[in-house]
Amino acid sequence: MEPLLTIKDLTAGFATDNGAVKAIDRVSLSIGKGQTLCLVGESGSGKSVTSLAIMRLLEFAGGRILEGSIRLAGNELTDQTQRQMIRIRGNQMAMIFQEPMSALNPVFTVGDQIAESIRLHQRKRKSEAKQMAVDLLRMVGIPDPETRARQYPHELSGGMCQRVVIAIALACRPELLIADEPTTALDVTVQAQLLDLLQQLQRELGMSMLLITHDMGVAARMADQIAVMYAGVVVETGSVEALFDQPAHPYTVGLMQSVPSMEGERLSELRTIQGHVPSLHALPAGCRFHPRCPHAMPRCTSEAPPMMTVGTLQQAACWLYGDVAAGFAGAPDSDNGEAGG
């Protein structure tokens, strides 16, 4: 079956005072119908840029898609005009954001904000849309939805606001929901409730989900597939089981080890990855992770590794897995020349 969303070699970036910067470089991902893909990585790895590019909202943030393809249900999104995109956004795909309190417009009631979403994409009378908004509030687990619908965002808690944001996103039953760190700004207990809610709604509506998180715990709980991003490139993809059982890329291994464990020896020191994410202006040649990699080889400093198959459901961009599949996912990164080989 064809995946709902297929991203191929997506390159996007920003024009800055120091020249154009590629925030993501040849990112390829796909999400099957009803599946959840978790995009994990540190801040600045390009997760949010990827999600904004898919929504074609990157243009409003001063960025631009430079190359590549984004296909949603057979529809090439990079070819759409913004005029065409307004019919897709909020309808076929929707997005929820990190800061629920600031994601809602302070001067409109939450009911109005949900009803607007409905009326943008469906022919409904105002009263009908309002009733549907109340039903949506009930669906996302807000008690006394009739009263809540008439309230303003500042009268609601952060967790409630995020439920409203979810209701807005789901108003038109999108096929794809993009959630950019949806629980990061919330209390741990509220986080768990919201993740449960998202999972339950996903099952009910049969939608696919792209969940962006830096929290491996969230990824383990929610994902079918995981894609790990580092400094603007995807370094490893695979099923959640494969990635947690046998992380292949040294960066993924490092990420797993830096999750505090509740089991085992309590005094064991929390591992960290040495160094920090490189600036997009000064990316290292070759593999972008090599300056921090414990297994770096001479080849890594000059030649960017392509995606290589390391298991049935797993691929990693690392020379540790040899040359066998070279050419499988494209030639070496042109940015770094053709040295080595």
Add this chain to the structure above:
Amino acid sequence: MTEYLVRRFIQSLIVMFLISIVTFGLIHAAPGGPTQIFLSPGLSQEAAKAQAHNLGLDRPLPLQYLKWLGGFLQGDLGYTFKNHLPVGQILWPTVGHTMVLMGTSWLLSLFIAIPWGIYNSTKAYGWSDQTASFISYVGFAMPTFWFGILLQELFALKLNWLPLSDMWAIDKEGQIGDLLLHLVLPVSVLTLGFLAGYVKYARTSMLEVLEQDYIRTARAKGVRESRVIYRHGLRNALIPIITIIGLDLPILVSGAALTENVFNWPGMGRLFVEMALAREYSVLMAITIVTAVLVIVGNFIADLLYALVDPRVQLGRKGGTAA
């Protein structure tokens, strides 16, 4: 709400009382006095003293103030030293004249500046925005009296298209058409002055709003760009603009002394300058009090508008709004 209004009213009374004391003190602290100004220079010291005694100017200041306050509370604004005219008779017509001039300029500048500033925020650094910036710099930097004189020179003296000054031609008093002709030049000067600030405020305020997360949410919902700006952005952008408008409201009556002088407009600004030079204490007190009332009313209107535009502001609730 009622409690809020009552509290607000009492606060205003206290503020007014303090303002009147300070103004009274300042006016009397200024060197010179009415006796030096309108008595004939040849008058003897004794005669001047007798005159001052007749006017009550030799009494201690606190007593003079209480006398003024007593009259004011009974609706008596006092009389001018010269000609002994009731202050109200001099003051009220000028209030109306100033409101015509300032009201026209102010409304005109708002109607131009807010839509223009909002438009410029969506095309920041485009040619329209650059033009507005240029006009703002000119408006801020150029003294109004100088700009006024330039306009008079060109349109009244050289081209003879428009009247030079005053509110009406001498034989056409009360005619609307003639008033409009007389308004063109002073209104142009004042509108430029107001516009310079407002167009920038509107632009900056909207630019800030367009950066907000809820604007991104609106776009993610599939809201088209014009609706993003005019429905989701505008109301939020207006909130800070309303503050500035409210604070500017008193100018409508207190007037622009310089512009009124250049164009010989019979308004309150010009009256204030004349009366300050003549040391007409009662008129100065009355003008100050009228202005103070307007400052307070202006702030109050701004707060009401706040509550109307921003649901987070609730009048009378603790922390809702500054009193």
